[in-house]
Amino acid sequence: MELTVSDLTVARGGVPVLSGVNFSLQDGRALVLRGPNGAGKTTLLRTIAGLQPPLTGDIQGAGERIAYAAHADGLKAMLTVTENLSFWAQVFGTNDISSAITAFDLDKLTDRLAGTLSAGQKRRLGLARLMVTGRPVWVLDEPTVSLDAASVALFADAVRGHLKAGGAALMATHIDLGIPEADVFDVTPYRAKPGVAAQDEAFL
Numbered sequence: 001m002e003l004t005v006s007d008l009t010v011a012r013g014g015v016p017v018l019s020g021v022n023f024s025l026q027d028g029r030a031l032v033l034r035g036p037n038g039a040g041k042t043t044l045l046r047t048i049a050g051l052q053p054p055l056t057g058d059i060q061g062a063g064e065r066i067a068y069a070a071h072a073d074g075l076k077a078m079l080t081v082t083e084n085l086s087f088w089a090q091v092f093g094t095n096d097i098s099s100a101i102t103a104f105d106l107d108k109l110t111d112r113l114a115g116t117l118s119a120g121q122k123r124r125l126g127l128a129r130l131m132v133t134g135r136p137v138w139v140l141d142e143p144t145v146s147l148d149a150a151s152v153a154l155f156a157d158a159v160r161g162h163l164k165a166g167g168a169a170l171m172a173t174h175i176d177l178g179i180p181e182a183d184v185f186d187v188t189p190y191r192a193k194p195g196v197a198a199q200d201e202a203f204l
């Protein structure tokens with residue numbers, strides 16, 4: 001199965017941000033979204049993840065197949081690393097958290113409260129959560145922010161393992177993810193032209 005986006009228009013605050021977006025992402029492949037700040041990458045990812053409806057167009061192969069990791073890591077500060085991952089394993093009906101702990105080098109931090117982790121450690125835990133979901137399509141917004149070089153390499157390995165296992169990854173980033181085999185989709189040409197309504201708003 002592949003993720004297919006057809007003639008999609010996505011909006012923030014009711015104003016179209018990107019329109020006419022078409023692409024597909026095959027199982028086993030990674031696709032990197034590029035474009036300047038404010039271009040609409042986050043809005044596109046949130047729409048594909050089902051957190052907001054598209055204005056127009058169609059998304060196939062998303063829904064329950066998607067695990068989404070946003071800017072905010074979505075961790076429970078008062079639970080330990082192990083408890084956070086066990087919580088997500090329960091939510092998604094999976095039971096292996098040990099490979100995620102090892103993949104993101106969290107072995108020495110398992111008993112620490114998530115709230116006490118450093119920014120990069122929190123990010124590693126947020127990414128480890130993806131492995132625990134067991135979902136095939138990872139949708140990632142700036143996944144390597146706060147990560148040092150060693151952790152970026154761990155992330156790239158985790159994505160490669162996921163692709164090898166038949167998964168897919170859709171990622172927005174400004175920085176190199178260490179995954180040169182990923183395809184690139186630049187959203188810049190799809191920036192929506194402001195319509196009459198939007199222009200009126202702008203002049204208020």
Ligand SMILES: Nc1ncnc2c1ncn2[C@@H]1O[C@H](COP(=O)(O)OP(=O)(O)OP(=O)(O)O)[C@@H](O)[C@H]1O
Binds near residue numbers: 039
């Ligand atoms: N509530 C809102 N109402 C109107 N416009 C908004 C609202 N929230 C965000 N925007 C605008 O929507 C546009 C798209 O934002 P989005 O976060 O999708 O961009 P991005 O490509 O992810 O940017 P970055 O690279 O900076 O993360 C931006 O111009 C932003 O200012």
